[in-house]
Amino acid sequence: MNTPDHDKLSRREQIEDRVCDILAGIDSPKERQQASAHLFGTARMAVLIARKRGLDEDLAYLAGLLHDLRRFQTGISAEHGPEGARLAGSLLDSTGCFTRSEREAVCGAIWFHSEKGSRHLPFDELLKDADILDRMLAEPDEKMTGADARRAERLALEFLSRS
Numbered sequence: 001m002n003t004p005d006h007d008k009l010s011r012r013e014q015i016e017d018r019v020c021d022i023l024a025g026i027d028s029p030k031e032r033q034q035a036s037a038h039l040f041g042t043a044r045m046a047v048l049i050a051r052k053r054g055l056d057e058d059l060a061y062l063a064g065l066l067h068d069l070r071r072f073q074t075g076i077s078a079e080h081g082p083e084g085a086r087l088a089g090s091l092l093d094s095t096g097c098f099t100r101s102e103r104e105a106v107c108g109a110i111w112f113h114s115e116k117g118s119r120h121l122p123f124d125e126l127l128k129d130a131d132i133l134d135r136m137l138a139e140p141d142e143k144m145t146g147a148d149a150r151r152a153e154r155l156a157l158e159f160l161s162r163s
């Protein structure tokens with residue numbers, strides 16, 4: 001819906017509005033709150049990591065914000081990387097404000113973000129790390145295992161150790 005007010009919104013605000021619309025469709029207040037906290041939390045962690053590593057902060061924010069939206073929308077975890085990338089692509093396209101390479105960066109990172117044990121491009125790794133960092137801070141008692149735990153150890157050294 002392109003009203004005059006809508007046109008004044010930044011592209012980030014347009015995506016945030018769409019994310020909030022989708023989150024509003026989650027019936028359970030607790031699940032809705034957890035979904036919102038994780039998406040906005042991961043978005044901010046992604047900005048922090050982007051600033052430290054010299055990557056695009058605006059796209060990092062959006063990748064974090066969109067990365068699990070499809071999973072929260074459907075309640076289905078299987079294939080939520082590729083499914084989430086498709087939803088993110090359609091939301092980015094709906095604004096008409098993103099170049100092909102920006103879209104590829106965001107959607108590529110979302111596509112691969114569940115593959116925590118593999119290495120991908122720096123921007124893909126940023127999103128995986130933001131996802132883990134948000135969980136580390138939001139759920140400090142959670143015991144991570146395997147690739148998640150190894151990634152959490154590296155992130156603790158990079159961001160949380162006192163020097």
Ligand SMILES: [Fe+2]
Binds near residue numbers: 038067068
């Ligand atoms: Fe996540």
